[in-house]
Amino acid sequence: MSKTLRVLAAAAMAALLTTTTAACSKTRSTDNAPADSGPALVGIAMPTRSLERWNNDGAHLEDLLKKAGYKTSLQYADNKVDQQITQLQNMINDKAKILVIASIDGTALAPVLQTAADKKIKVIAYDRLINSTPNVDYYATFDNYKVGQLQGQFIVSKLGLDQGKGPFNLEPFAGSSDDNNAKFFFAGAWDVLKQYVDSGKLVIPSGKKLPNDDAWKTVSINGWKSEGAQAEMDNRLNSFYTGGKKVDVVLSPNDSLALGIAQSLDSHGYKPGADWPILTGQDGDLANTKNILAGKQSMTVWKDTRTLGDQVAKMVDAITKGTAVETNDTKTYNNGVKVVPSYLLPPVVVTKDDVKSKLVDSGFLKASDLGL
Numbered sequence: 001m002s003k004t005l006r007v008l009a010a011a012a013m014a015a016l017l018t019t020t021t022a023a024c025s026k027t028r029s030t031d032n033a034p035a036d037s038g039p040a041l042v043g044i045a046m047p048t049r050s051l052e053r054w055n056n057d058g059a060h061l062e063d064l065l066k067k068a069g070y071k072t073s074l075q076y077a078d079n080k081v082d083q084q085i086t087q088l089q090n091m092i093n094d095k096a097k098i099l100v101i102a103s104i105d106g107t108a109l110a111p112v113l114q115t116a117a118d119k120k121i122k123v124i125a126y127d128r129l130i131n132s133t134p135n136v137d138y139y140a141t142f143d144n145y146k147v148g149q150l151q152g153q154f155i156v157s158k159l160g161l162d163q164g165k166g167p168f169n170l171e172p173f174a175g176s177s178d179d180n181n182a183k184f185f186f187a188g189a190w191d192v193l194k195q196y197v198d199s200g201k202l203v204i205p206s207g208k209k210l211p212n213d214d215a216w217k218t219v220s221i222n223g224w225k226s227e228g229a230q231a232e233m234d235n236r237l238n239s240f241y242t243g244g245k246k247v248d249v250v251l252s253p254n255d256s257l258a259l260g261i262a263q264s265l266d267s268h269g270y271k272p273g274a275d276w277p278i279l280t281g282q283d284g285d286l287a288n289t290k291n292i293l294a295g296k297q298s299m300t301v302w303k304d305t306r307t308l309g310d311q312v313a314k315m316v317d318a319i320t321k322g323t324a325v326e327t328n329d330t331k332t333y334n335n336g337v338k339v340v341p342s343y344l345l346p347p348v349v350v351t352k353d354d355v356k357s358k359l360v361d362s363g364f365l366k367a368s369d370l371g372l
Helices: 003-032 052-067 081-093 110-118 144-159 180-198 215-219 226-240 255-267 286-293 305-321 352-360
Strands: 041-046 071-076 098-101 122-126 138-142 168-172 249-251 300-302 342-345 348-350
Touching: 041 052, 041 081, 052 071, 052 305, 071 081, 081 098, 081 110, 098 305, 110 122, 122 305, 138 144, 138 305, 144 180, 144 249, 144 300, 168 180, 180 215, 226 255, 249 255, 255 286, 286 300, 286 352, 305 342, 348 352
Parallel strands: 041 071, 041 098, 098 122, 122 138, 138 342, 168 249
Antiparallel strands: 300 348
């Protein structure tokens, strides 16, 4: 080979080596790049579509996060724990950075949340505390004990119990026994009403005795189902309210139960404006607000869940940006393993007189849907 050819061959080999080295360097750079570049994925796990409020909550939070530039995976679990666990596992597999969970059973998620923690995924408990696991980072909810207090105080005021009036017949109900919030709702109300039960100003003809912290479960309605509350109220009225005896007040922790209770009262001949009992509720659902206007429900404790979604969206943003997450309660919500840093929002009482000013004027419900 001539000297000229040898020089050209060497130059060609050098060029090839340079190209190969550059290609190898580029491949290594790609391998080391974050696999999750782009908008962060936020998994939103809601318990069911069967209650109006969860549809509203999920849609509102998803809309906020999408507008803020996040990817979302919104899933409803039809009140089936196994289905919710599978949905959460799928979100983890899809490399979600944050999970927002309104749990069905707050004690059943420890294993799947350990998987999330192993992948450094942050968890926000939405409205329902997740129990028996260290792997829940934040909790956002309303002041659930206050919800019950407001219901109890409303009953005291309407009946004049604090003025010595009575006795009155009371039937107490509680929410689903697998929902951590249910015990707070009931405790808040019972701490107000118990003194009047003890003094005989409130009488429970069905014999439902609630002497200790866990006894509320004896009056709980699983799944917060309207039909469950209706069947239970039917049973109590048929068994304990014969011979002209009437129920004067029903403590219902939320609107779903109140709807079923109202249907039972209606079928047993109770009439608004005549002998319809005081009936409490919570959530400001459309059907129940119509009942309030019709005199078939006395009040609802409104938790503007849009503000809950707003707060959770702020939490997601703070976690993503690595800034401080705002909380206002670091003492109350012990999940059995840790006290979960929480943000509590204030609930509001709504009666017939302020349906328009509170629910309609705020845009929560439409006047046309209420016939106003």
